[in-house]
Amino acid sequence: MNVEEIIKTDRSIPLKSRTIIHFMLVNNKINEEISAVLKPYDVSLQQFNVLRILRGQKGRPANLSTLNERMVTKMSNTTRLVDKLLSKGYADRKTCPSNRRKVEITITKKGEEELKKMDLAMNQAERKILQNFDQKELEQLNTLFNKF
Amino acid sequence: MNVEEIIKTDRSIPLKSRTIIHFMLVNNKINEEISAVLKPYDVSLQQFNVLRILRGQKGRPANLSTLNERMVTKMSNTTRLVDKLLSKGYADRKTCPSNRRKVEITITKKGEEELKKMDLAMNQAERKILQNFDQKELEQLNTLFNKF
DNA sequence: TTACAACAATTGTATATACAAATGTATGTG
DNA sequence: CACATACATTTGTATATACAATTGTTGTAA
Numbered sequence: 001m002n003v004e005e006i007i008k009t010d011r012s013i014p015l016k017s018r019t020i021i022h023f024m025l026v027n028n029k030i031n032e033e034i035s036a037v038l039k040p041y042d043v044s045l046q047q048f049n050v051l052r053i054l055r056g057q058k059g060r061p062a063n064l065s066t067l068n069e070r071m072v073t074k075m076s077n078t079t080r081l082v083d084k085l086l087s088k089g090y091a092d093r094k095t096c097p098s099n100r101r102k103v104e105i106t107i108t109k110k111g112e113e114e115l116k117k118m119d120l121a122m123n124q125a126e127r128k129i130l131q132n133f134d135q136k137e138l139e140q141l142n143t144l145f146n147k148f
Numbered sequence: 149m150n151v152e153e154i155i156k157t158d159r160s161i162p163l164k165s166r167t168i169i170h171f172m173l174v175n176n177k178i179n180e181e182i183s184a185v186l187k188p189y190d191v192s193l194q195q196f197n198v199l200r201i202l203r204g205q206k207g208r209p210a211n212l213s214t215l216n217e218r219m220v221t222k223m224s225n226t227t228r229l230v231d232k233l234l235s236k237g238y239a240d241r242k243t244c245p246s247n248r249r250k251v252e253i254t255i256t257k258k259g260e261e262e263l264k265k266m267d268l269a270m271n272q273a274e275r276k277i278l279q280n281f282d283q284k285e286l287e288q289l290n291t292l293f294n295k296f
Numbered sequence: 297t298t299a300c301a302a303c304a305a306t307t308g309t310a311t312a313t314a315c316a317a318a319t320g321t322a323t324g325t326g
Numbered sequence: 327c328a329c330a331t332a333c334a335t336t337t338g339t340a341t342a343t344a345c346a347a348t349t350g351t352t353g354t355a356a
Binding site for chain 1: 341342343344345350351352
């Protein structure tokens with residue numbers, strides 16, 4: 001991946017700017033790859049993330065603030081995100097009996113089954129995205145990311 | 149930045165998955181920072197990018213396909229992106245006289261003036277985002293990003 | 297007990313982005 | 327020249343996301 005070539009520029013870019021641009025280009029590539037593998041399941045990355053959180057609850061229902069707290073990318077509208085999961089039959093929502101302000105969201109049987117398939121697809125995507133990295137380089141990446 | 153803490157999980161995440169999640173968390177942070185500094189100028193990162201490309205043309209008008217080609221993040225609707233720049237008086241658009249399918253987009257005086265200020269703000273953001281990195285680490289990052 | 301603040305989720309609205317279809321223009325072939 | 331094809335942009339439509347305002351509920355202090 002050559003930055004200057006991709007954005008078709010001939011001038012030299014200051015290292016900091018170049019790093020940010022480089023990061024964004026990688027981000028685009030990752031997003032493309034992930035959207036592609038999730039597409040057959042008709043869920044966005046965010047929806048997939050919520051499904052995984054719900055499964056991680058192991059039966060214990062989650063409310064919206066919990067979901068928001070645990071999502072990789074926090075959203076300003078988890079209600080509507082969950083709406084999408086409901087309409088696909090992947091999740092279930094009812095108001096919490098002990099506190100009717102809250103809502104209890106769970107993953108359905110169908111949701112779990114689909115999620116299993118999505119997991120495989122995601123693993124594939126991850127392997128593809130990181131195919132050129134060995135163990136040591138991955139650790140290096142994580143170390144550097146810690147500095148952000 | 150501790151991944152497990154941010155997404156509030158206690159289980160250990162496989163290194164590849166962790167790397168992708170870590171990347172996304174960094175991405176969120178970068179986006180927040182950049183949106184924040186561009187907000188006063190009422191332009192999105194994409195619009196800012198187009199303005200910079202237009203300036204880089206040094207008077208030579210650009211058409212939509214050229215813009216798309218050079219953008220860091222390719223968009224499926226550059227027409228409407230340019231609409232926004234027009235409505236702010238930052239850019240100008242006319243149909244190309246030699247080929248009326250094409251369109252000639254240029255940056256306006258006002259656009260250049262505002263862009264100068266945005267540049268300063270962006271530099272600030274870049275410095276802030278990368279404040280914990282020294283030269284060598286930045287080069288390391290760029291080297292690793294090349295592997296994607 | 298009422299009044300008020302804090303909480304949790306939902307709704308309204310605006311903008312951003314993705315994708316497909318449509319429009320208008322230019323070019324090449326019989 | 328008529329036609330088909332390719333090109334460049336625009337428009338329509340659907341979804342995603344951001345932010346603010348609203349609704350309904352609970353807890354609490356006077």
